[in-house]
Amino acid sequence: MQEKLDRKNEIVMKLLHYFITEKEYNPIVLQGAEDEIWLENINSDYKIIRIVSNHIHNKEQLEFDLFKTKSVVKKIKKKLMTFNIPVLSIFTDLEDNKIIEEIKDMDCIYLYDEKDLNKYSFIYKYFPDINQKLKFKEDGTQLFVKITKDINKFNKKNATEAEDLFKPKKPYITYALIIFNILIYLLMILFNRYDEIISVFATWRIGFIAGEYYRIITGVFLHGGVIHLLFNSYALYVVGGQIESFYGKSKFLIIYIGSAIMASLLSMTLGTYASVGSSGAIFGLMGSLLYFGYYYRLYLGTVIKSQILPLIIFNLIFGFITPGIDNAAHIGGLIGGILVSSILGVKNKESKNDRTNGIIITFILVSFLLYMILIQAS
Known part of the structure; x- marks a missing residue:
């Protein structure tokens, strides 16, 4: 019964x-x-x-x-x-x-x-x-x-x-980017072409307006000195490894490049100076980590509040009070990382609304920044 x-x-x-x-x-x-x-x-x-x-x-x-x-x-x-x-x-x-x-x-x-x-x-x-x-x-x-x-x-x-x-995975793309950045810097020094390469490939509004559109991405692979290179390499190793593990290799590379482009656009919009370095792209990775953490905040909520957010805020404040730092690139990269991540989506948490909103906002923002760069040329 x-x-x-x-x-x-x-x-x-x-x-x-x-x-x-x-x-x-x-x-x-x-x-x-x-x-x-x-x-x-x-x-x-x-x-x-x-x-x-x-x-x-x-x-x-x-x-x-x-x-x-x-x-x-x-x-x-x-x-x-x-x-x-x-x-x-x-x-x-x-x-x-x-x-x-x-x-x-x-x-x-x-x-x-x-x-x-x-x-x-x-x-x-x-x-x-x-x-x-x-x-x-x-x-x-x-x-x-x-x-x-x-x-x-x-x-x-x-x-x-x-x-x-959350299982740790080998961040091969992160390693490749670090090695590539180091090789570029060593070749510049060994062949005594540092100043020439910086002048030709750095992120620079005037050069971009003149038709050197490659500058929107090439500057991210150049660095202004050994300390600059080592600092960014370490940051890329720490943050990049996490993002590559969470998003996968293809998405990680897209986030990195997309963040670098957004960083360059805002940098060229707000400044006429030439700039180099991967810090804008690294800020994009931190923005991507924020986006990921938002969807997995039951797992990462404490880490975001106690480590990631304070780190971002500290570095932004440091950039504002320290001369010679391209903080516009940092902010642009941070925004770019969040937007690109929303378009790509987080594994097991994909949202059509987030993807649509991300595409629309990215299109509007990129169009606006390009317009501001070109309008300043005229």
Whole structure:
């Protein structure tokens, strides 16, 4: 004889199955949270979903529950580095469903079973297939086994993807770029052609306007001295290795070149001086790391706040107060790295909206910078 599932446990399990396996929500482990399950998906309209099985018998208890929820959400906001976290609270055991009121940044619904979804038409705007997906052929213990098996399979797939993504890989393109930069510098010195090569290939607005369009990229492979070369090589080794590992070799090279071009464009827009160095492209890699970290901030949120952002801010401030540093190239590279990364997308987190917005913004920005460079020539 097959054992029948409790009504409340059944709806909770169906909801978990839907949100985890169909909408890619991940469980959040919270200390002290009893009879409620928290799920997060930072790419969804509802960033947080709570499934509450605790019996709420009056309005005062509900208000206390929502007060605790708001306190937890505040902490999650800091961790996820966002100002707005829409929350959906799903109650499965309310004494009186009329006590639910509208709350800012939080929608609350009561589900006795899946049929109650029809009372909340706004849910179908965000989850149009939820009603269909909550219907199962199985029931009782068979339903429990199926849901458990599906969730475990999905979690195993996610764990494998995360392990593959964060597993260290040999950054061969990074090594090749470092070696190439060093070889170029050594050849310039050995053949006593340093000044000549700098004058011909450096990033320089006047030369670019005169038709030497190659300057938009060649300057990134030249350096102004041994210290300049060593500093940029070390920075490229540290940051480049991470980006190449996260994005893959092809995307890494596109991000590097794209950031270098954007760095050169802003540098030529704001200055008439010649400049050299890969720091603009390296800032682009840091921008790319920021973009990646935004989508994986559950893994990298602390690192971004404590290491990456302070490093970027420090270097920008240092560039502003130190003469001879092309900070326009740094800012241009940083912006370029973010934009190119949005166009290429982050593995397992690709977004069509981000890609479209990235293409549009990049086109507008590049067109504007080229216009500003050419208008200054006239």
